[in-house]
Amino acid sequence: MAALSIGYQIHFHFNPPNLLPLPTKFSSLSFTAKHPLRWHHIGCPKICAPPAVSVMAFGSSREVLPPALDSSSEPPAIFDGTPKLYISYTCPYAQRTWIARNYKGLQEKIKLVPIDLKNRPDWYKEKVYPANKVPSLEHNNEVKGESMDLIRYINSNFEGPSLFPDDPSKREFAEEMFSHFDSFYKAVISSFKEDTVNDAIAAFDSIETALSKFVDGPFFLGTFSLVDIAYAPFIERFQPFLLDVKNFDIATGRSKLAAWIEEMNQIEAYTVTKRDPKELLESYKKRFLSQV
């Protein structure tokens, strides 16, 4: 059975209102093929008839994530026709593709194959992706790589909501932001090794300006898009490191960036891919401070 549980927004319509707060009294709610709605109520030994509630699927799926495959693991059924996204749970480039796949609701269509990069299985390089990096996507008997190409590919070649608006001015700005990524990344990383955070300040000022361009929403292109996906995994890592090590809070005095971070944290397709900030901080400290 697929290890998948579906999230629901539950609207309680109880009368009289003094019965509230009822949500705490309900232990779980689940759907099965036989019983479309099972309502488990604490204090009710059996499955009870649901009270007056409406339950609305909000279209997101919380997956049980598979364990990462290592050198002792058998390969999945490569080229069996099932699209597969090879990732590492800790890689920000892979995270981009994982977010795109989640946002488009492709959890059941594109199988997630996590790889342990520190103890990589030989078959990954030999049979799947000779570049031996993540992410890679197996689709239509081909394996493609490069996160920026893959998020565009996933957006264009699979069903689900579009992550790239039609508006030509937004598309043009998206391309600008994609090109800007490398210099943003380099500026922030270089500040890790310097005494001042001037480069990082300038880099985040440029993000604040970019976020001010479209006013029809808190995201880079107004609505959530590939641009947010391209930047989010990196900002997720830069923020705790700059705060802890450089005492630089990227969101202070940058209201658009602060709002963007808040809104990103409402997007489940993204939040399920996030790592513990403490773990990210430790891994960045190991990576960047030991080289100083």
Ligand SMILES: N[C@@H](CCC(=O)N[C@@H](CS)C(=O)NCC(=O)O)C(=O)O
């Ligand atoms: N430009 C690539 C970068 C991918 C990349 O560097 N992935 C890292 C993990 S975060 C990797 O696979 N490293 C393994 C290696 O370089 O051997 C992309 O955007 O997909």
